[in-house]
Amino acid sequence: MSDGEKARTSGEVSREQxxxxxxxxxxxxxxxxxxxxxxxxxxxxxxLSSSVILFNKYLLDYRNFRFPIILTTWHLTFATIxxxxxxxxxxxxxxxxxxxxxxxxxxxAIVPIGLMFSLSLICGNMTYLYLSVAFxxxxxxxxxxxxxxxxxxxxxxxxxxxxxxxxxxxVLGVVIASFGEIKFVMVGFLFQLGGIVFEATRLVMVQRLLxxxxxxxxxMVSLYYFAPICAVMNGAVALFLEIPHVTxxxxxxxxxxxxxxNAVIAFLLNVSVVFLIGKTxxxxxxxxxxxxxxxxxxxxxxxxxxxxTALQFFGYSVALIGxxxxxxxxxxxxxxxxxxxxVWTEYGHNNPAKRKFIIFGAAALIFFLFxxxxxxxxxxxxxxxxxxxxxxxxxxxx
Numbered sequence: 411m412s413d414g415e416k417a418r419t420s421g422e423v424s425r426e427q428x429x430x431x432x433x434x435x436x437x438x439x440x441x442x443x444x445x446x447x448x449x450x451x452x453x454x455x456x457x458l459s460s461s462v463i464l465f466n467k468y469l470l471d472y473r474n475f476r477f478p479i480i481l482t483t484w485h486l487t488f489a490t491i492x493x494x495x496x497x498x499x500x501x502x503x504x505x506x507x508x509x510x511x512x513x514x515x516x517x518x519a520i521v522p523i524g525l526m527f528s529l530s531l532i533c534g535n536m537t538y539l540y541l542s543v544a545f546x547x548x549x550x551x552x553x554x555x556x557x558x559x560x561x562x563x564x565x566x567x568x569x570x571x572x573x574x575x576x577x578x579x580x581v582l583g584v585v586i587a588s589f590g591e592i593k594f595v596m597v598g599f600l601f602q603l604g605g606i607v608f609e610a611t612r613l614v615m616v617q618r619l620l621x622x623x624x625x626x627x628x629x630m631v632s633l634y635y636f637a638p639i640c641a642v643m644n645g646a647v648a649l650f651l652e653i654p655h656v657t658x659x660x661x662x663x664x665x666x667x668x669x670x671x672n673a674v675i676a677f678l679l680n681v682s683v684v685f686l687i688g689k690t691x692x693x694x695x696x697x698x699x700x701x702x703x704x705x706x707x708x709x710x711x712x713x714x715x716x717x718x719t720a721l722q723f724f725g726y727s728v729a730l731i732g733x734x735x736x737x738x739x740x741x742x743x744x745x746x747x748x749x750x751x752x753v754w755t756e757y758g759h760n761n762p763a764k765r766k767f768i769i770f771g772a773a774a775l776i777f778f779l780f781x782x783x784x785x786x787x788x789x790x791x792x793x794x795x796x797x798x799x800x801x802x803x804x805x806x807x808x
Contacts, residue, residue, distance in 0.1 A: 455686045456702045458679040463543060463706060465672050470538045475664045477656050478535030479648040481672075482528075486641035488673035489680065493634040502681070505631045516635070519619050524639035526612035532644065533605030540598025543710035544718055547703045548587045549602045551729040554736055555580055556610035564614050579732030586725025629683045700730055 469475045497503040511520075537546055555577045561567045588594065616632070627635070661669070707726070710716040735743065758765040 451682070451686045452698050455679075455682045456698060456705065458675060458682050459702055460706050460709065462672075462676050462679050463546075464709060465675060466535060467538045467543050469664060469668070469672060470535065473664050473668075475660060476539060477648075477652045477660070478539065479532050479644055480652050480656060481669075482531045482535050483641055483644040483648050484669065485673050485676045486528075486531075486637050486644060489633055489637040489677050490641050492677050493630070493637060496630075497634060502630055503634055505627060506634055509627055509631065509635075511635065519615075520635050521639055523612055523615045523619065524636045525643060526608050526615060527636055528640040528643040528647075530605050530608035530612060531640070532647065533601045533608060537598050537602040537605060540595040541602065542591075542593060542716045544707040544716045545587070545591050545593070545722075546602060547706050548584060548591075548722070548726045548729065549599070550606065551580055551703070551726070551733055552584050553606050553610060554733060556606045557613050560607075560610040560614040561617075564611075564618070566614055566618060573736075577732065577736050580729050580736065583725045583727070583729025583732055586728060587722045588725070590719040590722030590725055629680055633680050700734060703730070 466481065469481065470478055475481070493503060497506065541549075558573065558577055562569050588599075707716075707718065711718055754765075
């Protein structure tokens with residue numbers, strides 16, 4: 411091959427690795443701005459994530475469709491069908507072409523991870539039969555602790571007692587919240603604990619698999635590989651435990667259209683994660699997760715009269731503070747707090763009226779949330795009337 415041909419080949423390879431260009435003038439142009447502000451992706455993710463949790467609770471508890479394994483199997487079957495369609499009609503799953511997936515890798519890596527994924531989903535949905543959404547979200551705050559312990563237990567990182575002391579704040583907060591929980595059910599607590607352990611094990615196994623660049627997968631590609639095996643595993647379990655007891659009456663009572671909508675929202679959540687990861691940072695993901703949990707607790711209080719005691723609120727607050735500290739660290743917290751303070755001061759200087767409105771609105775929101783938590787106690791009749799207008803339930807475990 412001549413030197414000129416080598417140069418042309420090198421140039422073609424370089425262009426293939428970057429964005430496609432038409433001419434040198436186009437290369438100098440700035441890349442197009444994203445169609446939506448990152449806040450849009452954050453809002454969509456929080457909305458879909460919260461909707462899936464509240465929707466599952468509604469179906470399993472209030473609509474009396476008490477078949478969590480069947481519901482999980484349905485979600486995974488729908489995800490399998492959709493990922494297969496998207497792989498053939500869109501570019502969302504083109505990342506799978508870079509994954510060196512063989513039958514041996516699938517059996518030794520994907521199947522064990524799929525088993526953990528399946529067990530975590532089953533335990534997670536079983537929990538909705540026994541515990542409130544608010545308390546479930548409080549217990550989920552211990553997931554980073556379980557991941558840390560699983561990382562040490564599987565030899566992915568050396569034991570660090572200083573880090574263990576830091577995450578102990580999260581555990582302490584959840585323990586306090588558990589003592590304050592009025593509707594504490596040990597069976598539900600054990601299911602949630604099992605779900606957290608299985609999820610932590612799955613995450614560490616995924617981390618080990620992805621430690622090699624050749625197996626790097628985004629959430630949609632992961633779902634493409636994991637959904638089929640998880641659907642088969644869950645279906646096998648449901649075949650013995652739940653399918654003999656389910657009838658068309660149960661399905662008709664819920665409605666096929668409702669079950670379809672539930673699966674669509676669960677799948678869209680996975681799609682939204684792909685876009686969210688590409689548009690935000692780890693800081694935004696952490697803070698959005700905390701915000702989502704707080705909103706879910708508030709929604710549970712409003713929709714289903716979930717009682718949240720002062721002790722429970724205090725314990726959850728401690729757990730959230732510990733979670734943010736563990737995720738960011740003291741230095742990052744000081745850095746971001748300083749930046750936020752400067753931005754807030756500058757905003758107040760340029761928009762004094764708007765800043766006062768924001769402060770007043772935040773104070774009003776906290777005040778009404780506090781009244782909402784007390785309302786079922788001093789005005790149950792009025793609360794039930796409001797819930798009737800909104801279509802919410804007036805009794806239950808949520």
